[in-house]
Amino acid sequence: MKMINVILPLALPGTLTYSVPDTLCRAVTIGVRVLVPLGRSKTYVALVVGECREEPGFKLRDITAVLDSSPVATRLQLRLWEWVADYYMSSPGDVYVAAMPSGLKGEDNYRPKTERCVALAEALGSEASLHAALNILTASRARQQKAMFECFLRLSRWDTAFDDSLPSAVTGVTVEELTNESHCPTTILNALVRRGFLRIYEREVGRLNSRQPPHPENLKTLSEAQQRAHDDVVRSFAGKDVVLLHGVTSSGKTEIYMHLIARTLSEGKQVLYLLPEIALTVQMTRRLQRVFGSRLGIYHSKYSDAERVEIWQKQLSDEPYDVILGARSAVFLPFRNLGLVIVDEEHETSFKQQEPAPRYHARSVAIMLAHMCGAKVLLGTATPSAETYYNARSGKYGLVSLTTRHEGLELPEIEVVDIKDLHRRRMMNGPFSPRLLEAMRDALCDGHQVILFQNRRGFAPMIECQDCGWVPKCRNCDVSLTLHKTMNYLSCHYCGGAYTVPVACPACGSRALRSYGYGTENIEDRVREMFPESRVARMDLDTTRTRNAYDRIISDFSSGRTNVLVGTQMISKGLDFDNVSVVGILNADTMLNYPDFRAYEHAFMMMAQVSGRAGRKRKRGLVVLQTKNPGLPVIGQVAHNDYEKFYSELLGERRAFCYPPYFRLIYVFLRHGKEPVVEGAASEFAASLRRVFASRVLGPDKPSVAKVNLKHIRKIVIKLENGIDLAAVRAELRAVYEHITKNIYKTVEVFFDVDPL
DNA sequence: AGCACGCCGACT
DNA sequence: GTCGGCGTGCTC
Numbered sequence: 001m002k003m004i005n006v007i008l009p010l011a012l013p014g015t016l017t018y019s020v021p022d023t024l025c026r027a028v029t030i031g032v033r034v035l036v037p038l039g040r041s042k043t044y045v046a047l048v049v050g051e052c053r054e055e056p057g058f059k060l061r062d063i064t065a066v067l068d069s070s071p072v073a074t075r076l077q078l079r080l081w082e083w084v085a086d087y088y089m090s091s092p093g094d095v096y097v098a099a100m101p102s103g104l105k106g107e108d109n110y111r112p113k114t115e116r117c118v119a120l121a122e123a124l125g126s127e128a129s130l131h132a133a134l135n136i137l138t139a140s141r142a143r144q145q146k147a148m149f150e151c152f153l154r155l156s157r158w159d160t161a162f163d164d165s166l167p168s169a170v171t172g173v174t175v176e177e178l179t180n181e182s183h184c185p186t187t188i189l190n191a192l193v194r195r196g197f198l199r200i201y202e203r204e205v206g207r208l209n210s211r212q213p214p215h216p217e218n219l220k221t222l223s224e225a226q227q228r229a230h231d232d233v234v235r236s237f238a239g240k241d242v243v244l245l246h247g248v249t250s251s252g253k254t255e256i257y258m259h260l261i262a263r264t265l266s267e268g269k270q271v272l273y274l275l276p277e278i279a280l281t282v283q284m285t286r287r288l289q290r291v292f293g294s295r296l297g298i299y300h301s302k303y304s305d306a307e308r309v310e311i312w313q314k315q316l317s318d319e320p321y322d323v324i325l326g327a328r329s330a331v332f333l334p335f336r337n338l339g340l341v342i343v344d345e346e347h348e349t350s351f352k353q354q355e356p357a358p359r360y361h362a363r364s365v366a367i368m369l370a371h372m373c374g375a376k377v378l379l380g381t382a383t384p385s386a387e388t389y390y391n392a393r394s395g396k397y398g399l400v401s402l403t404t405r406h407e408g409l410e411l412p413e414i415e416v417v418d419i420k421d422l423h424r425r426r427m428m429n430g431p432f433s434p435r436l437l438e439a440m441r442d443a444l445c446d447g448h449q450v451i452l453f454q455n456r457r458g459f460a461p462m463i464e465c466q467d468c469g470w471v472p473k474c475r476n477c478d479v480s481l482t483l484h485k486t487m488n489y490l491s492c493h494y495c496g497g498a499y500t501v502p503v504a505c506p507a508c509g510s511r512a513l514r515s516y517g518y519g520t521e522n523i524e525d526r527v528r529e530m531f532p533e534s535r536v537a538r539m540d541l542d543t544t545r546t547r548n549a550y551d552r553i554i555s556d557f558s559s560g561r562t563n564v565l566v567g568t569q570m571i572s573k574g575l576d577f578d579n580v581s582v583v584g585i586l587n588a589d590t591m592l593n594y595p596d597f598r599a600y601e602h603a604f605m606m607m608a609q610v611s612g613r614a615g616r617k618r619k620r621g622l623v624v625l626q627t628k629n630p631g632l633p634v635i636g637q638v639a640h641n642d643y644e645k646f647y648s649e650l651l652g653e654r655r656a657f658c659y660p661p662y663f664r665l666i667y668v669f670l671r672h673g674k675e676p677v678v679e680g681a682a683s684e685f686a687a688s689l690r691r692v693f694a695s696r697v698l699g700p701d702k703p704s705v706a707k708v709n710l711k712h713i714r715k716i717v718i719k720l721e722n723g724i725d726l727a728a729v730r731a732e733l734r735a736v737y738e739h740i741t742k743n744i745y746k747t748v749e750v751f752f753d754v755d756p757l
Numbered sequence: 758a759g760c761a762c763g764c765c766g767a768c769t
Numbered sequence: 770g771t772c773g774g775c776g777t778g779c780t781c
Contacts (some may be wrong), residue, residue, distance in 0.1 A: 006781085010758055016781040039760060039780045052781095093758095628774060746777075 003053075003060060004028060006036060006046035007092045009105045010359070015092060017052045019060040030072025031078065033104070035062040045105050047096060049078055062593045072104060072316065074334050076372055081332070083368055089227030089666075089730060089752040090357035093630060098358055099332035105311035116175040118152060118189070121199045133197055140499070144188045149197060151182035175200065176548065177282075181555065213388070214293035219262060220255055229402040230256045234263070237376045244346070244392040245380040246369035247402030248641075249612025250409050250576060253380045254284075256402075257342050258291060260378065261323055269339025270322050274362060276348040277289055277301065277327040279573045282551045283558070283662055288325055298322030299330045302547060305394035328353060328362040330371055338373040343365045346388055347605050348381040352757045359743055359753050363388075382612060383605040386654060390661035405615070412583070412614040412621035414639040419587070421629035436624040437530070439582045444534055448581035452523055452566045457540040458493075459522045461513035463655035465505035467512055470584050472502065478707035483515050485522070486543070495709045499608065521754045523586065524566045526715070531564070539567035582724055583614040588627040588635065595704045597659050598757065600634050604646055607638045659718050660755070664726070667753040668716040675712045676738050680738065681745040688736045689716065693729075696720060711749075 002025050005015040018036050020028050028034065028048060072080075081095045097105070124130050137146040150573050155173045179186055179321045179617050191196045224228055229245065233256070236243040246422045261271045269625065275284065280300050288296055297311050314320055315334045317346045324330055328351055338368045343351070351362040363379065370377045378399070379388055392399040405411065417433045427434055431454070440450050462480040474492035481490035481499060490499040504511045537553050544550045552572075556562045558577050565571060591603035605626065614621025627635055637646040655662045667686065672678040684702035689697045698717040706713055720729060737750055
């Protein structure tokens, strides 16, 4: 009887073994999915990862069905998953869950869904009739109809389609997209359909590009500086597998990527282009689609699962996409002939998955993937992470710098404003310094735009009773509650819990409840108050909950429908606007006071990135950087855009205090509902670790938020010098884990965070 | 993740 | 006396 090892979409420590009935034997190979029974009544879709030679000491159960005629995961993928599970100390099941779209893991097979799309009415099949239609619309009073119709033409890109096929057949423009982009209600669309200009048809989702041929002629020619950087990258790849492209904001890195992609495609190889989730905007994707057309596939979590299943299957087919543009999880897609991986905005922390396991870093996984495929990796950013920069300077990675912005754009002037002093002199107007208000007024008067950055959502980070000092806290977590005024509730940003706003203090009955600090909602309100003429938009987690909200806010701002954008770090992610003359960083200190060894690194990156949003074609942009600590070196380094200085100081500190990139970190987290239990488990865990790793072990400590969702948390830090045998370290960690959790502390939840951010 | 087994509180 | 609370352990 044949026996196979399978992984299940569960956090089991290893694989399970099943027997294969002779009738199914021929169909079973590594990488196919099978149906297996588990426990009394459950059936799971499991993935075959190996054959089992030795008879185990217990009765095996039979698999009940084979789902695929050919593997849905390649050997190479399985090896990569195995590496991820081992390196990040998570179970194979967790990796399987993270790697594969759920449609391929669930029993209920996905069925292709349809969505409503818009096309030109058949009568408008010629360019002449199209112009006639436009004339009719222009002549009539139907302003919105005309706007929507033109918007449709823009979206369907009929003007760039060279094969003179008008968008009469298949366009890929959805009803949703059109109503969003044109800012017209669906009634306008209905009117256009009724009048015989447009028609609506149903289309299977997920075949976005199948009819659009690539248009390599849309590749822009590179500027001299870009071309030089491009050539340097190519030259670097001859000797290095990984190259860092360190280019200032707005230096046009994307154009360089496009040329490198085209080059890789011409060699007959595939490209994986990774971006942080948030940067995968419609603008970004359209830019690539225009050039690579049907050769481009887009893969990210906002897309429906059915669509992700289709991309996965297409990658396994005989004609896979040659270019995949995707977020973090796209590293797990099947590739047959990968030649290049681009990790854009390499420094972005969202490339690291925080919760749940596997807590992997997509940059590291991408480098491993490329290594396994014999592909090259290009890391791109204006503000490299300390690790990457270190690797580039030490010669492990190639390094290419690009110091000029495209189209003669100058780096913005950064003005530091001491708000501590202004507060003392009572010259602050809420969160605004006089200088910032003046700059905003000038910008708005001149018809320019303003971005205000405040890294805190909600209205106020806390409220307090002025008489007794009582502060509302979350029932489940060890944090004070944030006031959200628009919806009028208090919210816990850790567990998401919502509470009503108290009218009086429950401790002393006083009605003198005051809110402290500023969140994005508050800033938004105040801008409205002070600039009644302005059109303010807010972008944070709360305003981008729905699928298209993010794209809508961005397109509103870039088209000028709004002229002040208030937001959290979300606004810093690789967006190029060309009419922003002023950027305000309202309070740099919230970032600098973060209790973490990376606080300064993150603060520097964030400030440098938002500052990079300032600047217009001809005029130099202005950044007003408000802080209570203008004397801090990091503030000066941001102001002078002195990346080198910042990083040499940062690296000095990291070396002195044994932090990455000189040491590797592994955090051990322990969680339990009862504080004495975690406390005991954590100290015993740390004691066991010290027996092996001696002074490399720090803690246990209470993290700054020591209770989340009714669970008390402890953290142990392990610092490992470079060159240590990491595989041996992980084995030791697993042994200690077994020892602790198998005995008294069975109910304590323990997990590891390898290379934490 | 389910799901069963098991050991303590408030009901017919 | 039992129904059922969820805490604990196992699943090839």
